[in-house]
Amino acid sequence: MAGRALITGVGGQDGALLARLLLDQGYEVAGIVRREPAAYAESLGELRAAIELVEADLLDRDSLVAALRATRPVEVYNLAAPSFVPRSWDEPILTAEFAAVGATSMLEAIREVDPSIRFYQASSSEIFGEPRETPQTEETAPSPLTPYGVAKTYAHFITSSYRRRYGMFACCGILYNHESPLRPVDFLPRKVARAAAAISLGLERELVLGDLSARRDWGYAGDYVRAMWLMLQHDEPGDYIVATGESHSVEELVACAFDAVSLDWRDHVRSDPALYRGSAELHDLVGDASKARRVLGWAPEVRLDELMRMMVEADRARLQDAENAAS
Template sequence: MANLSIPFHINESMTSTALITGITGQDGYYLSRLLLDKGYRVVGLVPPDRQESVTKLDDLADRVDIYSVDLTDSQALRLAVEQLLPTEVYNLAAPSFVPDSWADPLGTLDLITGTATRLLDAIRAVKLRTRFYQASSSEIFGDVQSAPQSEQTPFRPKNPYGAAKLHAHWTMVHHREHYGLYACSGILYNHESPRRPPQFVTRKISLAAASIKLGLTDRLVMGNLDAKRDWGFAGDYVQAMWQMLQMKAPDDYVIGTGCLHTVRDLVAAAFAAVDLDWTGYVEVDPTLIRADEHFQLVANPTKAKQKLQWTPQVSFEELIEHMVRQDLERLQAGTVAPLGGHSS
């Protein structure tokens, strides 16, 4: 490991500064809210062509600072680190929807791995004691041969997104081991919230249940109802991210509930939240069934529970009910369009 006796630049402000890439996404919102509540100065690194996306932060938009920077520009990122002297960096930048990575594998690789590499190099070049969090994903396990998965489970990614996340994960590990940087990775399983876009199955179902309850649509078309996932609440998972960077030594952690639920469970919970029997409204379309649904990605979060003292606070049922209630309010306010099968 490199000798780190060289002098460091230290942020002398009494307020801790956190830089976040991907701040306008689901996790960026909940992480920003958590850090602001803890008294941090929160700075979002947002590409110039994505400035309008800051409005997605809603009530937090006026509470965070936005630094416009091209995430593919190494010099620009180094300048940002020099100017802002962050206490912590959370690299959440990634495509929002995994299947989209097939359409642009090189772009996915650069956004995920390139951004991680450039940020880590910037921290090293400026000689900061910054603590770095890399958002990894259960997608790096991919074609799993056993369940549940822990930090020792072999990595076998099955798509460009998972491959890019794995590359970024190892890049982070190499910077930690070779240069002595404080760098962590959270291997996060599916985590959801009302802030998910409708192309995610959880939000598709919550929005459809609310739409049907209000009489705006009459059915929901689904694929494999027997597919299983480890679903948790995004607000709980960002707490784990922060806790990782408060530990004495950096490490990597699997973050998930450790419980599998089927899509059928999800549908039943969503419709139960609006007092409807889902069987009268849901249709299965075999063409929507994906070939890889039989693989079971489920977390073994023992290490996080023991070392971080982290456990999920929101149950699966509470999460789905919260999402449906939020969609009811949005539909009634006219801020979202209904989702479902045919208009009634």
């Protein structure tokens, strides 16, 4: 369904990858931003010239109405929310406002401007908290533990409520951890990839991490934004788990990263108990994406070792460019 698409959170990892995918599919793409468009030149790179940036505030329904009327999208992808989960404990009110109230504001704006617009809401595996079953499916009861997870659970439920109450084409993608070279260094996989790259270039010597036995279902963000798009191309709206279905430990992820530069991670990585997350660490988050496979024809294409190699190589290139620029 090519046409015009509007993305919130276009300056983030998923927003940039989704914008690129939609452009490749023949869409005209607009993105909602909160700051001057010029501030996004670095995060969007070459995409900045290809997409229209519109200033609006997710917490201001009137500004969203104006943005929708200006851009006239056939699809809206709501990806905007604070995404670094540990920080949600430091900013619980801000997290609730943008992740929960922001989704409601957008749904209300769509309902006023054009209820036929197809809407995608970025949900999260964090809604399951300490899950009651493993792997999780679309029928698994949410049990969030973090402010981020609680806010995302609200957004998840309000989206399905608008679908039922108003007949809107509104979908939620329950995405598990997904990474790419565009991830900020705050996130563990990017932190590991950058360290492996720096150590391989002789720029650093050691990487200190927390619990190496912690496990996650990690996938490639490029695969996951394809699932978002497929949801809005289907005949009927629905909610979908988007995951690899595979659980990997931090140690496995680290090994993949250091293998990419032919180093033994045990020579360079140290675990510090002071960095363990304790009760904040979630366990058994593994997604069953059978519905997405069956209904949408979606499947992840990039394995963890391929993902980490991609990220390490991107960081090696960044570091080498910085070295060359400084010399």
